[in-house]
Amino acid sequence: MSGFEAILKIRRLERECDELGLMFCQSKHGSYYGGDAVALKPKDQDSLPVYSRDAEVFLGTIEQLSEWLRGVQWARQYDRMVFGVKHDRTRERKEQDERNRQLMTMIKGEEK
Numbered sequence: 001m002s003g004f005e006a007i008l009k010i011r012r013l014e015r016e017c018d019e020l021g022l023m024f025c026q027s028k029h030g031s032y033y034g035g036d037a038v039a040l041k042p043k044d045q046d047s048l049p050v051y052s053r054d055a056e057v058f059l060g061t062i063e064q065l066s067e068w069l070r071g072v073q074w075a076r077q078y079d080r081m082v083f084g085v086k087h088d089r090t091r092e093r094k095e096q097d098e099r100n101r102q103l104m105t106m107i108k109g110e111e112k
Contacts, residue, residue: 013062017040020072021044022057023043026039037060038059038061039058040065042057
C-alpha cells in the first residue's frame with residue numbers, strides 16, 4: 001500500500017498547489033536532485049504576477065515541497081492574524097496592480 005499512499009500524497013500536494021495558483025512542471029534543473037526534482041510554476045496568466053511565465057517558483061523533492069507548502073500556508077495565516085482580513089485584499093490588489101503593469105507594458109510594446 002505504500003505506492004498508493006505516495007499517489008495520495010502527490011494528489012494532495014497538487015490540490016494545495018492548485019489553490020495557491022501553481023502547477024507541477026518539468027524541472028529545467030532536475031539533474032541537481034538526480035532526476036527526482038519537482039518544479040512549480042504559475043498555472044496560468046492570472047495566477048501569480050511573475051516576470052516570466054515559465055519561471056520556476058519552487059524546485060526540490062516531494063518532501064521539500066511538502067515542507068515549503070507548509071511554510072507558505074503558515075506565512076499566509078500569520079499575515080492574516082497580524083494584519084487582519086484586509087491583508088488578503090491588499091495582497092490581491094498588489095498582485096492585480098502587477099498584472100496591470102505587465103499588460104500595459106505588453107500593449108505599449110505591441111504599438112511600436
